[in-house]
Amino acid sequence: MADLEELYREIILDHYRNPRNRGELEPPAVRAEGFNPLCGDEIVLSLLVENGTVADVKIAGSGCSISQSSGSLMSAAIKGKTVEQARGLIATFKQMLSLGDDDAIEEGAEPVPVNLRSLGELAALQGVVKFPVRIKCATLSWNTLAQGLDELAAS
């Protein structure tokens, strides 16, 4: 039960019940969709970048508490940040979930020390580590963000 309480921290339930930055943005905002076929989680990310800074971000979609709260927490974390800082957060967040660049979960690997303080409220999602199947739920919005940023860089 202790693990379960680690997974469903109050802050996660709060972001699930009252998601921040909910909705979609019109162009020129970039739109990216992420999908987790395992449980049908869906994230629709709208991202408006001006002068290299995330000027606005909205999240739509539906899914489990972990995927949706992760999206909500992410939107709050990246708003006002530079693209560079947002990419840095993606990397730190994945590192917290013991994921390398290739998303591979190494069996029995020693957790890499992460500067949890730099993640702020996002650190609440750390409890997901003990539930391997749910890691995909937690990373869905972050992979979608990476996809959106890649699209921006390519355009």
Next chain:
Amino acid sequence: MEGVTEFDLAGIRRDFPLLSEQLHGRRIVYLDSGASALPPHQVVTAMATYQETTHANVHRGVYGTAEEATRLYELARKDVGRFLGSRSGADEVVFTKNCTEAFNLIARSWGRANLRSGDAVVLSEMEHHANIVPWQQLQEMLGFEIRWIGITEERMLDLSNLDELLDGAKLLSITATSNVLGTINPIAHLAERAHAAGALIAVDAAQAVPHAPLDVRALDVDFLAFSPHKMYGPTGIGVLWARAELLRAMPPFLGGGGMIKDVRLDGFVPADGPQRFEAGTPPITEAVGLSAAVHYLEALGMEAVHEHERALTTYALDALESEFGTSVALQGPPDGPERAGVLSLTIDGIHAHDVAQILDTYGVCVRPGHHCAKPLMRRLGVNATARASFGIYNGTDDVDILIEALHATIKMFG
């Protein structure tokens, strides 16, 4: 609960070693037989004994153990044929890798040889992807039409326009029991209607064969596929039953060793009978396990199995309604003879994945997700359900723990 008490539930549970394991320090409440049923020790032991005393490849060696391996493998075919009421098990039972491969076999062999552009195949909106995607793949190659039987608000098949759908169709391919809704479809009636329209009927019996008596002759169907691991047998083997005259006329699906009569540099002659569809070394150990599963169910009696699960389903539907009213919704038809022990739950404001996660801490195993039936989930307007499905080892005590765990889930997210 007469049906439940007459059934020797405690005795049955002793046959399933996994049920005495613990999950998070609690008694395991296995409510995921719709995904895969636990194997009794009789099945596990039969497979281990075969591997320890007999293991050999089939249809080749002449030494004693190879002869015995072949005999056991072919005996499994006969056992399955008898279990399904087949006229001739030996000529009508094909072993595949799984139930999905059985549908691919029907599509790529019978379908490819018999369907042309302008033809139609009729499916229903409650099909598992296994009975959708192979037809869509074949459609891309051949360009025939796929027509869909809809579902009613009661979550039953909408047969109001069936004549229209079957008009000019070559095949009706349909599930006997929905793996999401628990709807039991009127297969004998559908077979009659399909045949009257000049179509054949293929049946996905994965959720039907383990739960009630089934007789392919009485149903008068043409193809029927099921999953041995959903009927207390092993994974790695599937069954396609087909009328012998259909199999005789069908071209091979996969090619290789075992499925030929002769091979020359300029071509091959396929084997006769079910072997034509069994390229490569077949799942021999698994066939032995499947035989044991058939014997296990025959000893219990499928009528008794059905009565037990029917009574348990009624108990669960009543209990869920009286405990939760409309706050826990059940995606499926109301209780009755057309209702199987598959309970797809949705709770307002709580995603199925979260429900399943909390249930897990109570030792309760259910399956969250779309259950490989995405067209149906779209039709229902939900993206996931938490599905509890019954097997022979489940009792009212399992339902009571499910309810306790659901209360905890609602409290946590409420």
